[in-house]
Amino acid sequence: MNKQYTPIQIIGTQRSGSNLLRLMINELEGVVAPHPPHILKTFMPLLGQYGDLSDAPNFRQLVEDACRLVENNPVVWENVALDREQIFAQSTNRNLIEIFKSIYEQMAAANGANFWCCKSMANVSYADQFESNGLKPLYIRLVRDGRDVAASFKKVAVGEKHSYHLAKYWNNLQQKSEDLVGNVGADRAITIRYEDLIHEPEQTMRQICAFLGLPYSDQVFNYFQSEESKHTAASGFMWSNVTQPILKNNTQKYKSVLTEKEVEIFESIAGQMLMKNRYTVNGNKPLIFSAEEIREFEIENERLKKETLKQEHLKIDLQKRAAQEALVEEIKARKVMQMAELA
Numbered sequence: 130m131n132k133q134y135t136p137i138q139i140i141g142t143q144r145s146g147s148n149l150l151r152l153m154i155n156e157l158e159g160v161v162a163p164h165p166p167h168i169l170k171t172f173m174p175l176l177g178q179y180g181d182l183s184d185a186p187n188f189r190q191l192v193e194d195a196c197r198l199v200e201n202n203p204v205v206w207e208n209v210a211l212d213r214e215q216i217f218a219q220s221t222n223r224n225l226i227e228i229f230k231s232i233y234e235q236m237a238a239a240n241g242a243n244f245w246c247c248k249s250m251a252n253v254s255y256a257d258q259f260e261s262n263g264l265k266p267l268y269i270r271l272v273r274d275g276r277d278v279a280a281s282f283k284k285v286a287v288g289e290k291h292s293y294h295l296a297k298y299w300n301n302l303q304q305k306s307e308d309l310v311g312n313v314g315a316d317r318a319i320t321i322r323y324e325d326l327i328h329e330p331e332q333t334m335r336q337i338c339a340f341l342g343l344p345y346s347d348q349v350f351n352y353f354q355s356e357e358s359k360h361t362a363a364s365g366f367m368w369s370n371v372t373q374p375i376l377k378n379n380t381q382k383y384k385s386v387l388t389e390k391e392v393e394i395f396e397s398i399a400g401q402m403l404m405k406n407r408y409t410v411n412g413n414k415p416l417i418f419s420a421e422e423i424r425e426f427e428i429e430n431e432r433l434k435k436e437t438l439k440q441e442h443l444k445i446d447l448q449k450r451a452a453q454e455a456l457v458e459e460i461k462a463r464k465v466m467q468m469a470e471l472a
Contacts (some may be wrong), residue, residue, distance in 0.1 A: 132238070134233075134234050134237050134242075134243060134244065134245055135243060135244045135245075135267065135341075136230070136233065136244075136245055136246075136247070136264060136265075136266040136267070137154070137160070137162075137244055137245065137246035137247070137266060137267050137268075137269065137341065138246075138247050138252055138259075138266035138267070138268050138269070139151065139246065139247070139248040139250060139268075139269045139270075139271055140250055140252065140253040140268055140269070140270050140271070140302075140305075140306045140309065141250050141253075141270055141271040141272055141273075141302065141303065141306050142250055142273070142275070142278055142298070142299050142302045142303065143250050143278075143282075143287075143288065144273070144278045144281035144282050144285070144288070144367075145250075145271050145272065145273035145278055145323050146271065146273055146323040146326060146327070146379075147248045147250060147271055148164075148248070148361060148368055148371050149326070149327075149352075149370075149371060149375070150248070150269070150271055150321070150326065151164070151246060151248040152352040152353075152355065152357060152358050152361070152371055153334060153349040153350070153352045154246050154337070154349070155246070155352070155355070155357055156346070156348045156349045156351060156352050156355065157244075157338065157341075157343050157346065157348075157349060158343070158344070158346065159241075159242055159243045159244055159343065160242055160243075160244040160245070160246060160341075160343070161236055161237050161240040161242040161244070161245050161246070162245070162246035162247075162248065163204075163206050163236055163357075164202060164203070164204035164206075164248075164357075164360075164361055164364075165202075165247055165248050165249035166198050166199045166201075166202040166206075166453070167198075167249045167251070168195055168198060168199070168225070168228070168229045168232065168249070169225065169226075169229055169249065169251070169252055169255050170249060170251045170252070171198055171453070171457065172191070172194070172195060172198075172225050173225065173255065175457070175460055175461075176191075176225065178460050178461065178463070178464040179191050182223045182224060183223055185217075188217065188220070188223045189213070189217055191225065191228060192213050192216050192217050192220075192228055193213060194456065194460060195225070195228045195229070195232065196211040196213055196216070196232065197456055198453055198456055199211060199232060201452035201453045201456060202453070203364040203365060203449040203450055203453075204357075204360050204361050204364045204368075205360060206236060207356070207357075207360070208239050208240055209235055209236050209239035209240070210239075211232060211235055212235060215231070215235070216228060216231040216232065216235070219231055222262060224258075224262065226255070226258050226259065226262040226264060227262065230262075230264050233245040233247060244341070244343075247266075250271075250302065251302075253302060253305045253306050253309055254305065256268075256309050265317065266317075267317055267318070267340070267341060268309060268310065268313060268317060268318040268319070269318075269319055269321060269337065269340075270306045270307070270309075270310050270318060270319065270320040270321065271321055271322075271323060271326075272303065272306075272320060272321070272322050272323065272406050273322070273323035273324070274323075274324070274380065274381070274383070274403070274408050275295075275296065275299040275300070275303070275395065275399050275402065275403055275408075276383035276387060276392060276395055276396075276403075276408075277380065277381065277382050277383050278295070278299050279292055279295040279296065279299065279383060279387065279391075279395055280382050280383040280386035280387055281382070282295055283386060283387075283433075283437070284367075284386075284437075285366065285367040285437075285443070285446070286365075286366075286367065286437065286438060286443040286446040286447050287367070289430055289434075290430055290433035290434050290437060291426050291427075291429050291430035291433060292387060292391035292392070292394045292395045293394050293395075293398065293418070293423070293426040293430075294426065294427075294430050295395065296394065296395040296396075296397075296398035296399040297398055297399075299399055299402075300398055300399040300402050303399075303402050303406070304402065307320075307405075319336070319337065319340045321333060321336070321337065322406065322407070324380055326375075327375050327376065327377050327379060327380070328377060330350065330375055331347075334349050350374070350375070352371070353371060353372050353373055353374055358371045358372050359372060364449055365445075365446040365449060366442045366443060366445070366446050367446060392411070393411070393413060393416060394416065396410045396411060396413070396415070397415040397416040397417075397418075400415060
C-alpha cells in the first residue's frame, strides 16, 4: 500500500465515553474507527516471547499472532481480511508499531478511508515509540470526571475497583495524556471533555472536525443506528449504551455510586488533576495513607474484583474475551515449550 493514511489516536482513560466518540468519528466521511483489539497493550509485554524480531520467522509469528488477536476481537472488524504477507513485506522496521500501523491501514484501505482511528486509550504509553517509528497520529485527548470514571469501572468486568487504585489509574493516564498534548502541540492534539461532548455535542464535534481538517456532518449523531454500534452493544454489557442517542444526563453518577469516603479517597489522590480539568472538588484536606492502609486497600480491591465477576451478565462479557485471552496463554505456553526443547 503506497497510499498515505492519517492516523487518529484517542487518549485518556477507559470508561470516559470513548466508544461514543469513536462511533461518532466513524460516521465521518473518509474515516474508519473500528473497536480496538488493544494490539500494543497486549503484545508489548509479550515481545520477549518472540526473540530477535530481525529474524524473519520470529517476526512472521508476531504478525500472525497480532492478526489473530484482531480476528478474535469481541467486536468483529467488518469488511477486512488481514493479509499477513502484505504486513510482513511492508514492515520496513520489524517491530510491533509497524504491525499495528499496517493492520489499521489495511482496515482503512478495505473501507475506502483516508483516516483510521484507534481508541485504545493505553496507547498514550507508547507515544514515544510512535514518534521514533515515524507514526505521528493526530491525538484526541478525552477527559471525563474521574469520579464518574471510577463509578463506571465498579460496574464492569474489567479494571480496578477500589477508589484508591482507580484514582491512581485515572490520574496517571491523565497526566501522561496532558504531557503528550503539550509535547506535540496544538497542530496534532486537542483536548475534549466528555461533559462538553454530551451537553454541547454539535459545537464539540465541529471543533473535532476542524482539528482533523474534515467537513462536519450531522450524520455523526446517527451513530446509534449504525451496524458498528449494534455490533459493539451486542458484544458486552459495558458498551450497551451505544445503541442509544446521547445520554445528556450521564454526569455526576458517582454521587449515587461512591460513598463519601470513596470520594474523599479519590480526591486525595487526584484532586489536583480534577481541578485542572475544571471539575469541582469538595475542598477537604487530602488524606495521607499509611503503608498499612494501602495494603488494606489492595486486599479490598482484589476482593471487589472477584465479587464483581460473580455477576452473571459480566461473566458473559468475559466469555466474549476468552478467545483473545486463550491466544495470550498459547503464546506464553509456546515459549515454555521452546525453552524445554532447548534444555
